[in-house]
Amino acid sequence: MSSLDTIVRLPGLTLKNPVLTASGTFGYGLEFARYGNLADLGGIVVKGLSLKPRQGNPMPRIAETPCGMLNAIGIQNIGVEAFLRDKLPFLPWRETAVIANLYACDAHEFGELAAVLASVEGMAALEVNVSCPNVKEGGVAFGQNPGQIRAVTEEVKRNAGSKPVIVKLSPNVTDIADAARAAVDGGADMLSCINTLMGMAVDIRTRKPRLANVYGGLSGPAIKPVALRCVHQVCRAVSVPVIGVGGIASAEDILDFILVGAHAVQVGTANFMRPDAAFRMASELPALMEKLGIGGLDDFRGSLRA
Amino acid sequence: MLASRNNCQDLRVVRMTPLGGGEGAPPLFELVLSPPGWDFRPGQFVMIRPPEWGLDLVWGRPLSIADVREDGLRLLVQAIGRGTRRLSELRPGQVVTVWGPLGNSFAVEPDKPTLLLAGGIGIAPFVGYARRHPKPENVTLLFGHRLPAESYPLADFGGLRKAEAVREQNPEQLARFIDHLGQTMRGYAHGGLVLACGPEPFLRTVRKLALTLKARAQLSLENRMACGVGACLGCVARNGKDQLVQTCTHGPVFWAEDVFLSEDAAPLGGKP
Numbered sequence: 001m002s003s004l005d006t007i008v009r010l011p012g013l014t015l016k017n018p019v020l021t022a023s024g025t026f027g028y029g030l031e032f033a034r035y036g037n038l039a040d041l042g043g044i045v046v047k048g049l050s051l052k053p054r055q056g057n058p059m060p061r062i063a064e065t066p067c068g069m070l071n072a073i074g075i076q077n078i079g080v081e082a083f084l085r086d087k088l089p090f091l092p093w094r095e096t097a098v099i100a101n102l103y104a105c106d107a108h109e110f111g112e113l114a115a116v117l118a119s120v121e122g123m124a125a126l127e128v129n130v131s132c133p134n135v136k137e138g139g140v141a142f143g144q145n146p147g148q149i150r151a152v153t154e155e156v157k158r159n160a161g162s163k164p165v166i167v168k169l170s171p172n173v174t175d176i177a178d179a180a181r182a183a184v185d186g187g188a189d190m191l192s193c194i195n196t197l198m199g200m201a202v203d204i205r206t207r208k209p210r211l212a213n214v215y216g217g218l219s220g221p222a223i224k225p226v227a228l229r230c231v232h233q234v235c236r237a238v239s240v241p242v243i244g245v246g247g248i249a250s251a252e253d254i255l256d257f258i259l260v261g262a263h264a265v266q267v268g269t270a271n272f273m274r275p276d277a278a279f280r281m282a283s284e285l286p287a288l289m290e291k292l293g294i295g296g297l298d299d300f301r302g303s304l305r306a
Numbered sequence: 307m308l309a310s311r312n313n314c315q316d317l318r319v320v321r322m323t324p325l326g327g328g329e330g331a332p333p334l335f336e337l338v339l340s341p342p343g344w345d346f347r348p349g350q351f352v353m354i355r356p357p358e359w360g361l362d363l364v365w366g367r368p369l370s371i372a373d374v375r376e377d378g379l380r381l382l383v384q385a386i387g388r389g390t391r392r393l394s395e396l397r398p399g400q401v402v403t404v405w406g407p408l409g410n411s412f413a414v415e416p417d418k419p420t421l422l423l424a425g426g427i428g429i430a431p432f433v434g435y436a437r438r439h440p441k442p443e444n445v446t447l448l449f450g451h452r453l454p455a456e457s458y459p460l461a462d463f464g465g466l467r468k469a470e471a472v473r474e475q476n477p478e479q480l481a482r483f484i485d486h487l488g489q490t491m492r493g494y495a496h497g498g499l500v501l502a503c504g505p506e507p508f509l510r511t512v513r514k515l516a517l518t519l520k521a522r523a524q525l526s527l528e529n530r531m532a533c534g535v536g537a538c539l540g541c542v543a544r545n546g547k548d549q550l551v552q553t554c555t556h557g558p559v560f561w562a563e564d565v566f567l568s569e570d571a572a573p574l575g576g577k578p
Contacts, residue, residue, distance in 0.1 A: 027537035031555075035314050035405070035535075047537075055550055059568065062532050062540030064388075067361045069532060076550060098470045221361040249361060272532040273364050274403050275354060278313045 005296045008042065008264050010241050011189040013125050013166035015042035015097055015264055018254060018297060019282040022245050022268030023101035023127065028087040037278030039162030042264060048129050050103045052115050053079035064199045068220030069269055070199050072213035075103045079162050080116055087173040093122035097181050103125045111155035118161040126163050131170030133194035143170030146182035153186025169193040176230045177237035184238045192243040192266060193295055194230045197223055220269035221247040228260055235261030235302060249273065251284040261302040312558040314405040316530045319396050320378050326457035332386040334457050336414050339402065346371045348435035349526055352406030353534035363389055368531045371407060373434035376547055382430040408534050409558045412501045412524055416440040420448045421494045423512055425504020431526060433462045448490050450474055450483050488515050495519040506567060516562040523562040529553040
C-alpha cells in the first residue's frame with residue numbers, strides 16, 4: 001500500500017500519517033530518537049511550554065491505575081527560550097510536523113507565548129492547552145468556561161501569524177460540544193480532544209492520596225471510551241478537523257478514532273508502555289488498512305454507521 | 307547484537323530461578339533473558355514489560371541490571387508489588403519487552419578502597435559491579451537484609467576483599483547494623499569511595515553519614531518511573547543546585563551531596 005494513503009491534510013498543515021505524539025508523553029521528542037525515526041511520525045507535540053521555566057508539582061506525581069495512570073506533573077518545563085535554543089534545532093522539523101503545546105496563566109500571556117513561537121521557523125502549529133487539570137492558575141479553569149476558551153483562542157490566533165492553531169479540549173465539562181464551539185468561534189483551526197480526566201488514587205495503608213497534589217489527570221486505555229465519545233460529539237458539533245487523543249495503544253485504536261470522525265490522533269500513555277509505540281503504530285497502520293479494505297483515510301473518516 | 311545504545315527489544319525468558327524468601331515474605335528470583343548481547347555499566351537499569359500485560363499494567367518496571375553473562379541479561383526481582391508479582395509468574399520461553407540500558411552508572415576507581423553498601427534487593431547492581439571491578443581486592447561489601455542470607459546471590463561476591471551480610475529482624479538488630487554502617491563508613495572517609503543502593507530510608511541514613519564523615523558517596527535512587535527515558539517527569543529528584551532532575555536519565559546514581567531525599571519519610575530504624 002502506498003504511503004500516500006495515510007497522508008492527512010489539515011488547515012495549513014500536512015501530515016505524512018495521522019500519528020502524532022501527545023504533549024507530556026513524549027518529552028521534547030529527542031528522548032525517543034533512539035527508539036525510532038522521529039521523521040516517520042506524522043508529528044510531534046512537545047511537552048507543554050510556558051514563557052518561563054516551571055518546576056511543576058511536588059512528588060509523588062504519578063500513579064499507575066487499572067489500564068491507565070494518573071499524573072500531576074503540573075507543566076514542569078524548561079521554558080520557551082530554552083526549548084527554542086536547546087531542543088528545536090535538533091528535531092527533524094523539516095521532515096515531520098513539530099507542534100508546540102502552549103500553557104499560560106491568562107489570555108494575555110497565551111498571546112505573548114504564541115507570538116514567540118509563531119515567529120520561529122520549524123514550528124508547524126500551536127496547540128493551546130486550556131485543559132490541564134494539574135495547575136491551580138489557568139489550567140482546566142479555562143477549559144471549563146466557554147467564554148474563556150474563546151477569549152484565549154482569539155488571543156492566540158491574533159498572535160499566531162500563519163501558524164495553525166489547535167485548541168486542546170478538556171473532558172471535565174458538562175458538554176464538550178459547547179467548549180468545541182467556543183474554540184471554533186475564537187478562531188481555532190483545529191481541535192484536539194481529549195486532555196486527561198480528573199481522578200484520584202489513595203493508599204489504604206498510609207491513608208494518603210497517591211499523588212501529592214491529591215488529584216491528577218487520568219490517561220491511558222482506561223479513558224479511550226470517553227475520548228471516543230467526545231471526539232464523536234465534537235465532530236458532529238463543529239466542522240474543523242479534530243485530533244483524537246485518549247488511550248490509543250494500537251493501530252486499531254487509530255482507526256477507531258478516524259471512524260468516528262478524527263483526522264489524526266495523538267499517542268500518549270502508550271509511549272510509556274514501550275518507547276517505540278508510536279513508531280510501531282505508524283508503521284502498522286497501512287497494513288491494517290489494507291487488511292480491512294480501507295483504501296484511504298479520507299474515505300474511511302466519519303463512516304461510522306450509527 | 308544489542309550494543310550499548312538504548313533500544314527496545316523483545317527478549318526471551320531463559321530461566322527463572324527462585325532465590326528464596328521467608329515465610330510470608332515476598333519471594334526473590336533471578337530472571338535471565340536472551341539474547342545476551344548487552345553492554346552495560348554497573349548501576350544502569352532496564353525497563354521491562356511483558357506484552358502479555360496487555361492494557362492492564364501500563365508501565366514497565368525499572369530493574370537494575372545485575373549482570374550480563376554468556377547466557378543472558380540477569381535481573382534480580384523481589385515480587386513485592388503488582389508488576390513484580392506478575393514478573394514472578396514468567397516462564398522460560400515467554401517474551402518480555404525490554405528497553406535499556408538506561409541511566410548513568412556507579413563510579414569505578416580501581417585503586418581506591420571501595421565500600422559497597424547494599425540494603426535488601428539493592429544488592430542487585432553490585433553483582434555486576436563486583437564481578438567487573440578491575441581490582442576486586444580493593445572492594446568490600448556490607449549487606450543489610452531481612453530475608454535469609456541464602457535468598458541472595460552472595461556467592462557472586464566471593465572475589466572481594468570482604469563480604470559481610472548482616473540480617474536485621476528486629477529494631478535492636480537494625481540499630482546495631484546502623485552503628486556498624488557508621489563505623490565501617492568511617493574507614494572510607496578519607497580517600498575511599500562508598501556506593502549505596504537500597505530502600506530510601508537506608509539511602510537517607512547512608513547520605514547523612516556520608517555528609518557527616520565527609521565521605522565520597524554515591525547513592526542509587528529507586529524512584530517510581532513510568533517511561534524510564536526522561537519524558538514523563540514522574541521520577542524527578544532535587545539536585546544540589548535545587549533543580550528538578552529526572553532520576554531515570556540524570557541518575558539513578560547521584561553523589562550524596564548532590565541529591566536531596568524526601569524528608570517526610572521515616573529514616574532507617576527511626577521515626578520521621
